[in-house]
Amino acid sequence: MNEAGDALEPRELRAWMAFLAAGHLVDHEVERQLKRDGGLSHAEFEVLVRLRSAAGRRLRMSDLAREVMVSKSRLTYQVTQLERAGLVKRTGCPSDRRSVWAELTDDGAAALDRVRPGHRRVVREALVDVLTPEEIDLLGAALGRVADRLRER
Amino acid sequence: MNEAGDALEPRELRAWMAFLAAGHLVDHEVERQLKRDGGLSHAEFEVLVRLRSAAGRRLRMSDLAREVMVSKSRLTYQVTQLERAGLVKRTGCPSDRRSVWAELTDDGAAALDRVRPGHRRVVREALVDVLTPEEIDLLGAALGRVADRLRER
DNA sequence: GCAAGATGATTCAAATTCAGACCATTTAGA
DNA sequence: TCTAAATGGTCTGAATTTGAATCATCTTGC
Numbered sequence: 227m228n229e230a231g232d233a234l235e236p237r238e239l240r241a242w243m244a245f246l247a248a249g250h251l252v253d254h255e256v257e258r259q260l261k262r263d264g265g266l267s268h269a270e271f272e273v274l275v276r277l278r279s280a281a282g283r284r285l286r287m288s289d290l291a292r293e294v295m296v297s298k299s300r301l302t303y304q305v306t307q308l309e310r311a312g313l314v315k316r317t318g319c320p321s322d323r324r325s326v327w328a329e330l331t332d333d334g335a336a337a338l339d340r341v342r343p344g345h346r347r348v349v350r351e352a353l354v355d356v357l358t359p360e361e362i363d364l365l366g367a368a369l370g371r372v373a374d375r376l377r378e379r
Numbered sequence: 380m381n382e383a384g385d386a387l388e389p390r391e392l393r394a395w396m397a398f399l400a401a402g403h404l405v406d407h408e409v410e411r412q413l414k415r416d417g418g419l420s421h422a423e424f425e426v427l428v429r430l431r432s433a434a435g436r437r438l439r440m441s442d443l444a445r446e447v448m449v450s451k452s453r454l455t456y457q458v459t460q461l462e463r464a465g466l467v468k469r470t471g472c473p474s475d476r477r478s479v480w481a482e483l484t485d486d487g488a489a490a491l492d493r494v495r496p497g498h499r500r501v502v503r504e505a506l507v508d509v510l511t512p513e514e515i516d517l518l519g520a521a522l523g524r525v526a527d528r529l530r531e532r
Numbered sequence: 533g534c535a536a537g538a539t540g541a542t543t544c545a546a547a548t549t550c551a552g553a554c555c556a557t558t559t560a561g562a
Numbered sequence: 563t564c565t566a567a568a569t570g571g572t573c574t575g576a577a578t579t580t581g582a583a584t585c586a587t588c589t590t591g592c
Contacts, residue, residue, distance in 0.1 A: 242507070247522075322588070373404055477558070
């Protein structure tokens, strides 16, 4: 019934526009809180979060880039900034001398602790608390599938 | 049961991460297609889309900025680029001499026609076709509510 | 053991984005 | 009618992002 290039149906269009708008607006809130409470961009925050939960609090640059979904050159810049702020440090990896470990410092962990409560509050207020538990589950399942599909390419 | 700064429950966390990841990945696809097929960024494309559906194919800069959800200075830059490419033109507004109309040109409309089929295909393949009709509806309702809440601030 | 290609990361210049200052006009209020 | 505040846009310099080029190190296949 719908060819690939046809206009979206109203229901589809509504979903697409809501998806776009919610993405923009929520991210804007998140960005604002992180900047205000810790001087961090959202991407920088994500870097710290991933490092925190990694074994030995460290990851190789390219794995980190993959997880945070940023380009390699962008990550290089961000890690440089974080390093300058003392929140992360770089170490050479002995087994593969091409790669570089980015490692969370104690200051980095502390910075994370400082902003995380506010961050959670924003995620709650902007997204979680606005949805019913059923919606939460369905959102997780549906958008999880969307993300998985796009990752496996 | 949940205080504002507590960690998210697993179900909530899954939804939040899926929301983030899907946002990034879908936007990446959209960006890629628009750049490839028409040399447009997603934001530029949105500008053209809004102008197309506006009365007289034109909007004042600040209304446009509000609709596309970009800062005023960013829109100034983007419209300058689009104008340079001949897809949009600026006109002074006679009733309020502060404001400026951004108006879609015929070339702009043509450019839109050129990229739109591909754009729809991407939205279909990345999002719409991955979801059931029920999920589409629920996504529209739930995220529509999220967006509305954040807009009314 | 070695050349050719893959991989990990950085660098560079150009393009874009940001935040705030700024200018012109309009609106409201005394 | 004036003036202070609000609004609409642009501009500026600094920060960030992009994409291609580069460099060094691994891996493969011979």
